[in-house]
Amino acid sequence: MALKGFRIRRLSGHRKYGAAATNLEDLLCKACALLQLPVADARLCLHEDGTEMTKARFQKIPENSELVLLAPGEEWQGYVSEIQRFLNAFSSRTEDIVRAARTLLSDEGSPMRRKLLSDLVHNLSENIGAENRVEDEKWFEGIESRFKTKSSYLRFSCESRIRSYMKEGPFDAESCPGRHSINPYGNKESRILFSTWNLDHVIEKKRTVLPTLAEAVQDREGKEVNWEYFYRLLFTVDNLKLVHIVCHKKANHNLSCDKRKVYRKRKRPPKIRKSLV
Incomplete structure (x- = not known):
């Protein structure tokens, strides 16, 4: 049988290694040797969706597919796992994520990806937990100095509105089909945008x-x-x-x-x- 080449990586790493084999057992041995993992109970799965490799799938999977080498107890669900890892990074590496997103925005051509990246930068830049002027001076730019807290300013400007994400819509719909949402406590841009919403x-x-x-x-x-x-x-x-x-x-x-x-x-x-x- 002809050799089939694959790109292999570990669950916790991003570096990929090339390996070629004629069957699954041979590929698993080579992958474990490259990534320094014991062969016992090790598994290979597709990076795309987490489908575990079997002898039958080895013949059907296209050459040059990306695979993940799993140790005992490890799980991989494809892009679902990628999203989970990405979300977990929010709490510890927010500034790094914002920098990376802004770099991608500078040369990103896809309208949908640009929208996702713009929303990401906007949401991660929010400082919703800050209430006092000293905690979020940028939010208070252009606001009279007599307002010391976000609540006092928003109460003054719009007493009948509430402090939370607001998802409403036209008078004849339960919710907005455009799914507009905003939290005026987040940042200066959200606070200004909030003033364009109407009470109908x-x-x-x-x-x-x-x-x-x-x-x-x-x-x-x-x-x-x-x-x-x-x-x-x-x-x-x-x-x-x-x-x-x-x-x-x-x-x-x-x-x-x-x-x-x-x-x-x-x-x-x-x-x-x-x-x-």
Whole structure:
């Protein structure tokens, strides 16, 4: 049988070695010798997806495929394992990852990969845990010195918004199909971008709520207007959705107020019981 060549690496290393063999047993022996690993219980698998090599697969796998040599107890799941290793590096090598991503961005041509790298740099550059001005001075650039914390500034600028990742959408959708998300506590760019998000009334204030309220006051005919219902629609978050400016629909919402809640029953005064003399 003809020799087949492969590229072989260890689980914990990136250096690859070339090896050629006519069968799996021969390839495994050569791989263990190159990478200084005992042959006993050692295994070879495809780097791409973690498929373990067998005698039958040895004949089907294309020449020059990349293989991983595994010691007893080691596992490899292909690209899933690569992603896990990459995510684990975030906590300890964040600055190195950002530098590497920016280097790739300088000459990266693929639009999708550029988007992924840009998002990666943006997210890793966030300093969400910092709250005080001294902990994240860049975030506070352009903000009056009287604001000492992120919370105090965001409370001032947008009291009705919440501190978390915000995934909302148009008034007629449960969530945004564009999956816009932002955490204004992350960095200066996120804080500025946050100001472009709008709070949109689900039942429109000018076109629906106010005209319905005016009509209810004029035509109540002895009924009591449910002012609490209108208050919630006008002045609380019950009738508001946070929406990215791109997804803010300016057209008529065609939603009406709940007619059953426009009026409420008058509370009858308690009956005065005459005391017996």
